[in-house]
Amino acid sequence: MRAGYAPSRTRPSVCAMCSVTRQVHVKISWQFSVETIDHLALISACSVLTRESAQMSKISQNSTPGVNGISVIHTQAHASGLQQVPQLVPASPGGGGKAVPPSKQSKKSSPMDRNSDEYRQRRERNNMAVKKSRLKSKQKAQDTLQRVNQLKEENERLEAKIKLLTKELSVLKDLFLEHAHNLADNVQPSSTENTTNSDNAEQ
Amino acid sequence: MRAGYAPSRTRPSVCAMCSVTRQVHVKISWQFSVETIDHLALISACSVLTRESAQMSKISQNSTPGVNGISVIHTQAHASGLQQVPQLVPASPGGGGKAVPPSKQSKKSSPMDRNSDEYRQRRERNNMAVKKSRLKSKQKAQDTLQRVNQLKEENERLEAKIKLLTKELSVLKDLFLEHAHNLADNVQPSSTENTTNSDNAEQ
DNA sequence: AGAAATTGCGCAATGG
DNA sequence: CCCATTGCGCAATTTC
Numbered sequence: 173m174r175a176g177y178a179p180s181r182t183r184p185s186v187c188a189m190c191s192v193t194r195q196v197h198v199k200i201s202w203q204f205s206v207e208t209i210d211h212l213a214l215i216s217a218c219s220v221l222t223r224e225s226a227q228m229s230k231i232s233q234n235s236t237p238g239v240n241g242i243s244v245i246h247t248q249a250h251a252s253g254l255q256q257v258p259q260l261v262p263a264s265p266g267g268g269g270k271a272v273p274p275s276k277q278s279k280k281s282s283p284m285d286r287n288s289d290e291y292r293q294r295r296e297r298n299n300m301a302v303k304k305s306r307l308k309s310k311q312k313a314q315d316t317l318q319r320v321n322q323l324k325e326e327n328e329r330l331e332a333k334i335k336l337l338t339k340e341l342s343v344l345k346d347l348f349l350e351h352a353h354n355l356a357d358n359v360q361p362s363s364t365e366n367t368t369n370s371d372n373a374e375q
Numbered sequence: 376m377r378a379g380y381a382p383s384r385t386r387p388s389v390c391a392m393c394s395v396t397r398q399v400h401v402k403i404s405w406q407f408s409v410e411t412i413d414h415l416a417l418i419s420a421c422s423v424l425t426r427e428s429a430q431m432s433k434i435s436q437n438s439t440p441g442v443n444g445i446s447v448i449h450t451q452a453h454a455s456g457l458q459q460v461p462q463l464v465p466a467s468p469g470g471g472g473k474a475v476p477p478s479k480q481s482k483k484s485s486p487m488d489r490n491s492d493e494y495r496q497r498r499e500r501n502n503m504a505v506k507k508s509r510l511k512s513k514q515k516a517q518d519t520l521q522r523v524n525q526l527k528e529e530n531e532r533l534e535a536k537i538k539l540l541t542k543e544l545s546v547l548k549d550l551f552l553e554h555a556h557n558l559a560d561n562v563q564p565s566s567t568e569n570t571t572n573s574d575n576a577e578q
Numbered sequence: 579a580g581a582a583a584t585t586g587c588g589c590a591a592t593g594g
Numbered sequence: 595c596c597c598a599t600t601g602c603g604c605a606a607t608t609t610c
Contacts, residue, residue, distance in 0.1 A: 297582080299603060305583055306601085316519050323526035330533035337540035344547050500597080502588060508598055509586090584608065593599075 284291050487494050 294581095295604075298605085301582055302584085302603075303601090305585090309584090313516050313519070316516070316523060319523050320519060320526065323523065323530060326530055327526060327533065330530065330537060333537055334533060334540065337537065337544060341540065341543060341547075344544075497596095498589075501590085504597055505588075505599085506586090508600090512599085580610100582608100582610080585606085587604085587606105589602085591600085591602105594597090
């Protein structure tokens with residue numbers, strides 16, 4: 173009870189392969205490439221393939237790049253080593269002419285003294301956020317780079333496999349050809365260790 | 376005159392395929408996978424494959440990630456729209472206590488007045504450089520992302536191809552099996568439209 | 579409304 | 595010395 177393999181019409185007399193090769197040998201220029209195989213009578217022996225092969229022909233659909241979740245590491249060391257910068261407080265701590273154009277400086281009431289506790293806190297928090305964000309960004313870039321290498325390796329693997337499979341198919345093709353030749357020579361399978369020269373069968 | 380295909384020892388009597396299947400049919404559990412094929416007598420018919428197959432087994436070598444040259448587009452629009460920033464010149468244009476530690480301020484002579492023409496020029500140039508550099512960086516990142524998608528598509532293509540090839544090999548395997556069965560049944564190729572039941576041959 | 583996240587930008591230190 | 599790169603802080607915007 174072999175599973176798949178189209179059990180339809182099992183001629184008890186001749187095996188599928190023999191019949192196929194018999195048909196094919198007529199035109200020796202047997203192209204056994206991926207694209208031709210499903211056009212050969214050979215395939216008719218396995219109806220399943222036909223459909224799958226057709227399906228295979230249109231898989232060029234790619235969406236959802238697949239963003240990978242990145243867990244940013246919080247370097248939450250409270251120790252904020254901030255002491256190098258000259259504290260460049262622009263100017264006018266209180267007076268606030270502030271070159272900024274005619275923007276309404278009424279944010280709550282005052283131009284938000286750059287000394288105000290609240291301001292400093294906001295700044296600090298933003299600084300942290302910025303640092304965090306940048307770290308994350310960097311991480312992401314790195315991951316992407318890694319992904320590239322990963323995919324490149326995968327690609328090479330697949331290509332090697334394809335090469336191998338192709339080679340195997342080629343070998344089988346040759347076997348089939350030879351079989352076809354032989355069947356052509358001994359039209360009737362006589363068991364005698366014959367003498368029919370197989371050399372001139374080339375043509 | 377077929378080119379390749381190991382011309383060594385062409386037994387004129389039986390074709391390679393038949394002899395192979397004859398050998399193989401003994402153990403019906405014929406694994407025709409990529410890895411087993413080259414261990415089968417089948418392969419002995421084509422000595423070439425053996426070597427190539429072996430080679431194939433060790434292609435896990437990856438170097439030179441292939442950095443792709445990126446031509447940064449110089450957005451050299453001279454128009455530098457710099458006018459929003461409040462020009463926040465830190466403080467003390469000339470005095471300059473400057474919180475910076477005891478760094479010797481003797482760079483040429485003066486603490487490099489932030490007004491000095493030369494200073495401003497340097498700053499401007501640096502700003503340009505920074506902008507350029509960042510643009511470049513962004514470009515690179517984008518390219519990398521693109522490369523990922525590219526590779527992903529390539530991968531899918533290759534996988535589809537592998538699937539197809541595998542399917543084809545599977546079909547051929549079945550054909551071979553059937554052939555083997557038939558050869559087993561009619562031990563002597565009698566052309567009679569036999570009655571030998573091929574069903575109990577399953578085991 | 580508001581806090582965090584992102585982004586553009588300039589400064590300074592540093593690498594080449 | 596110049597340009598390129600990088601870390602950092604500020605402020606405007608965006609996102610949630």
